Amino acid sequence: MPTRTSLAQTSAPKDKAKQKPNGKGKSKGNAPAESKTLKRKREKDDLEKLQAAVNQLDPKTSALTKFSELPLSAPTASGLDASHFQNLTDIQARAIPLALKGQDILGAAKTGSGKTLAFLVPVIETLYRKQWTELDGLGALIIAPTRELAVQIFEVLRKIGRYHHFSAGLVIGGKSLKDEAERLARMNLLVCTPGRMLQHLDQTAGLDVDNLQILVLDEADRIMDMGFQSAVDALVEHLPKTRQTMLFSATQSKKVSDLARLSMKDPEYVAVHEAATPSTLTQHYLVTPLAEKMDTLYGFIKANLKSKIIIFLSSGKQVRFIYESFRHLQPGIPLLHLHGRQKQLARMEITRRFTSAQHSCLFATDVVARGVDFPAVDWVVQGDCPEDVDTYIHRIGRTARYERVGRAVLLLDPSEEEGMVQRLQQRKIPIQRVNVKEKKKQSIKSKIQDMCFHQPDLKYLGQKAFISYTRSIGLQKNKDVFKLDALDLQAYSESLGLPEMPPVRFQKAEDIRRLKNRSRAELSSGSEGEGEGGEGKKRTKDEVRTKYDRMFERTNQDVLSSHYSNLRPAAEDDNDFFAVKRVLNEDEFDPESKSGGGPRVVPIYGGQELVIDSKRREKLLTSKKKMLKYKGQSTKIVFDDDGEAHSLYELQGEEDFRQAGDAETQRQRFVQAEADRVREADLEDKQLAKEKRQEKKVKRKERERMEANDEMDAAEQPTLGGSGDADAALDFLRSLPIAGEEAQQDEDDERPRKKPKKWFEDDSDDEKPKSKKGRKVIEVTDAPDTLEDLEALATGLLDD
Numbered sequence: 073m074p075t076r077t078s079l080a081q082t083s084a085p086k087d088k089a090k091q092k093p094n095g096k097g098k099s100k101g102n103a104p105a106e107s108k109t110l111k112r113k114r115e116k117d118d119l120e121k122l123q124a125a126v127n128q129l130d131p132k133t134s135a136l137t138k139f140s141e142l143p144l145s146a147p148t149a150s151g152l153d154a155s156h157f158q159n160l161t162d163i164q165a166r167a168i169p170l171a172l173k174g175q176d177i178l179g180a181a182k183t184g185s186g187k188t189l190a191f192l193v194p195v196i197e198t199l200y201r202k203q204w205t206e207l208d209g210l211g212a213l214i215i216a217p218t219r220e221l222a223v224q225i226f227e228v229l230r231k232i233g234r235y236h237h238f239s240a241g242l243v244i245g246g247k248s249l250k251d252e253a254e255r256l257a258r259m260n261l262l263v264c265t266p267g268r269m270l271q272h273l274d275q276t277a278g279l280d281v282d283n284l285q286i287l288v289l290d291e292a293d294r295i296m297d298m299g300f301q302s303a304v305d306a307l308v309e310h311l312p313k314t315r316q317t318m319l320f321s322a323t324q325s326k327k328v329s330d331l332a333r334l335s336m337k338d339p340e341y342v343a344v345h346e347a348a349t350p351s352t353l354t355q356h357y358l359v360t361p362l363a364e365k366m367d368t369l370y371g372f373i374k375a376n377l378k379s380k381i382i383i384f385l386s387s388g389k390q391v392r393f394i395y396e397s398f399r400h401l402q403p404g405i406p407l408l409h410l411h412g413r414q415k416q417l418a419r420m421e422i423t424r425r426f427t428s429a430q431h432s433c434l435f436a437t438d439v440v441a442r443g444v445d446f447p448a449v450d451w452v453v454q455g456d457c458p459e460d461v462d463t464y465i466h467r468i469g470r471t472a473r474y475e476r477v478g479r480a481v482l483l484l485d486p487s488e489e490e491g492m493v494q495r496l497q498q499r500k501i502p503i504q505r506v507n508v509k510e511k512k513k514q515s516i517k518s519k520i521q522d523m524c525f526h527q528p529d530l531k532y533l534g535q536k537a538f539i540s541y542t543r544s545i546g547l548q549k550n551k552d553v554f555k556l557d558a559l560d561l562q563a564y565s566e567s568l569g570l571p572e573m574p575p576v577r578f579q580k581a582e583d584i585r586r587l588k589n590r591s592r593a594e595l596s597s598g599s600e601g602e603g604e605g606g607e608g609k610k611r612t613k614d615e616v617r618t619k620y621d622r623m624f625e626r627t628n629q630d631v632l633s634s635h636y637s638n639l640r641p642a643a644e645d646d647n648d649f650f651a652v653k654r655v656l657n658e659d660e661f662d663p664e665s666k667s668g669g670g671p672r673v674v675p676i677y678g679g680q681e682l683v684i685d686s687k688r689r690e691k692l693l694t695s696k697k698k699m700l701k702y703k704g705q706s707t708k709i710v711f712d713d714d715g716e717a718h719s720l721y722e723l724q725g726e727e728d729f730r731q732a733g734d735a736e737t738q739r740q741r742f743v744q745a746e747a748d749r750v751r752e753a754d755l756e757d758k759q760l761a762k763e764k765r766q767e768k769k770v771k772r773k774e775r776e777r778m779e780a781n782d783e784m785d786a787a788e789q790p791t792l793g794g795s796g797d798a799d800a801a802l803d804f805l806r807s808l809p810i811a812g813e814e815a816q817q818d819e820d821d822e823r824p825r826k827k828p829k830k831w832f833e834d835d836s837d838d839e840k841p842k843s844k845k846g847r848k849v850i851e852v853t854d855a856p857d858t859l860e861d862l863e864a865l866a867t868g869l870l871d872d
């Protein structure tokens with residue numbers, strides 16, 4: 073993962089390609105020299121022809137309906153064909169020709185209409201026509217707002233790019249930055265989420281983006297909105313200005329400010345909007361009071377057990393509570409839940425399970441509202457009203473994708489109906505009201521209350537869900553839709569099984585939201601933020617605040633002061649600025665006293681006294697190490713052979729020195745005495761060494777004698793008999809190293825190993841001539857199932 077990869081997860085084929093695009097898989101080793109030259113020439117001609125065809129293409133007049141009518145390279149054409157993409161969707165027919173010609177694009181088309189291919193095909197083609205290699209650095213960057221979407225785009229890229237030879241990576245976090253960084257430098261194409269990519273651009277030394285040809289923002293309106301604004305701005309600053317930029321979304325706008333921020337050059341607005349939502353989608357809403365929402369959702373699930381359902385809720389806490397409580401009720405359909413607070417691997421696993429499920433109900437936040445292409449979803453239920461119409465459009469877009477049918481239901485509290493329906497109608501969204509059949513209604517309130525009573529964890533989740541929902545309503549901008557005062561919160565809290573309504577503090581939520589936004593915005597700009605005070609006070613920009621200003625602004629100061637007052641003796645007068653401690657007399661001192669009533673004095677080293685006026689000082693007495701500082705400087709003494717203590721350096725008096733004779737005589741005497749000492753020691757050492765040698769010799773002889781005896785015993789044993797024994801003997805012989813084999817093994821070790829396969833590399837690649845710049849042919853047959861698969865694949869490529 074990408075872990076986060078995470079790392080840059082790079083694809084490499086699990087299985088190897090069996091199919092060669094346009095006969096490109098001929099034997100490499102046998103090709104005669106002339107045919108190689110001919111082949112190279114043919115490839116060059118093909119490339120020129122392709123470029124000429126792109127130049128001649130008139131995006132305005134051509135009415136294309138099939139991929140085969142587009143001027144595409146053979147590997148791309150084969151990749152599309154092998155992925156069963158033949159007919160162009162409207163957005164593809166209009167956007168791809170423009171993008172092939174290098175035009176900046178603002179692409180808008182309803183959900184599920186194939187926008188992903190509309191940008192992926194031109195991206196691959198541009199790099200192909202420029203004969204991009206590893207040495208050229210990063211050629212294309214595709215940004216998606218969520219990890220799920222980034223993974224999905226990467227998967228489509230792997231599918232259609234299987235016959236190409238670019239290296240591609242997925243940068244979505246979840247792995248150590250260092251691991252990812254090592255792999256990124258060799259990537260031609262990256263699919264990423266904004267935050268993680270920015271981190272790399274800031275910190276990864278080898279990442280070369282100066283040559284970037286194309287930047288794509290999928291779900292561009294989401295990426296360009298408040299949440300990611302600053303990250304994207306900072307990211308774009310790293311990129312060269314001369315590049316092609318493409319923005320795609322179902323709810324794409326032409327906001328001039330966005331275009332300026334991304335330095336787009338005369339972008340072409342490609343909008344395919346006969347309707348905002350797919351015509352194959354049936355849309356309904358039903359009015360259900362907030363307090364009955366749980367009943368309605370449960371009833372809905374029970375009535376659609378043989379379906380694939382996504383239920384969108386406004387927060388992760390709602391998702392968790394409803395998922396957990398419904399799970400206990402066992403409605404008879406596999407339940408799953410997905411929200412942004414889950415670990416990345418769990419998110420990937422749930423996505424995988426829901427993707428492959430035939431009947432399942434997924435409770436999710438808006439983390440999968442955009443772009444995610446779950447196959448064959450029957451129902452999208454919006455359990456909580458979406459914050460705006462764009463979110464509504466993206467949520468319902470998870471069903472009725474690419475000409476399939478689908479159904480969507482929006483649950484509204486009576487207070488939300490008028491405002492929301494009006495907004496939907498303004499955007500020409502065909503939605504009709506339906507009612508729940510009376511006889512299908514059933515209340516699960518008492519069951520949930522019972523569960524919450526017996527399971528404190530569930531009750532806790534319920535409280536959190538209540539608080540997060542209520543806060544989110546209070547913080548919504550569209551006050552004509554979201555009216556907190558009109559909601560029956562008491563009844564809602566009861567419906568969640570809560571014995572009493574949890575208190576909700578809105579100020580705190582607002583602060584958190586403000587702080588969150590601020591940190592995102594200011595992280596990238598490197599500013600320090602509002603500091604610890606955080607009381608929402610507005611300060612002027614130039615105001616200088618010191619550490620002490622912040623200290624006095626701190627809340628909860630009493631926490632510290634009460635602790636501090638505990639440390640001080642109660643008798644002490646707090647008003648005294650300079651407190652004079654009473655030093656007890658010798659006879660007043662009671663070392664055993666543990667009362668701690670007042671200060672006492674303890675005698676320590678060298679007649680010194682230590683005033684014990686706090687628990688900390690009292691504790692000091694027990695630590696030898698800490699007491700050492702009161703001990704003063706220590707002096708080193710040495711003992712002579714008679715056990716007399718001397719200081720380390722003792723100077724001989726002048727008188728004594730003269731009596732001992734002149735300096736030269738004393739020197740000679742000293743040298744002679746030392747030489748005698750050394751000689752004596754030498755003799756002792758030699759004797760010792762001799763003894764040791766002799767001892768060793770005796771031991772060796774003893775050992776040899778015993779071994780000789782053993783051999784004689786063995787020779788007298790009967791030989792191995794019977795087939796079992798013979799087998800055992802053979803096994804034993806086989807297990808012995810054979811000189812020739814060892815040599816072979818060594819040789820094998822030294823022999824250059826077969827190169828591991830790169831991304832999309834073909835099995836028959838060995839036979840295939842490498843193309844001009846030593847690049848390899850892409851192939852992918854198996855889709856990786858999990859993030860670990862992706863990582864494994866990445867390693868396969870990158871460890872090359």
Ligand SMILES: Nc1ncnc2c1ncn2[C@@H]1O[C@H](COP(=O)(O)OP(=O)(O)OP(=O)(O)O)[C@@H](O)[C@H]1O
Pocket residue numbers: 156157158159160161164181182183184185186187188189321322442443444445469470473474
């Ligand atoms: N030309 C095509 N032929 C057949 N199927 C296609 C074609 N283009 C796209 N699809 C399929 O349509 C589905 C939706 O495509 P895609 O995810 O690109 O839609 P989108 O417009 O990006 O949707 P959203 O707005 O939700 O992100 C996918 O399952 C894809 O495989």
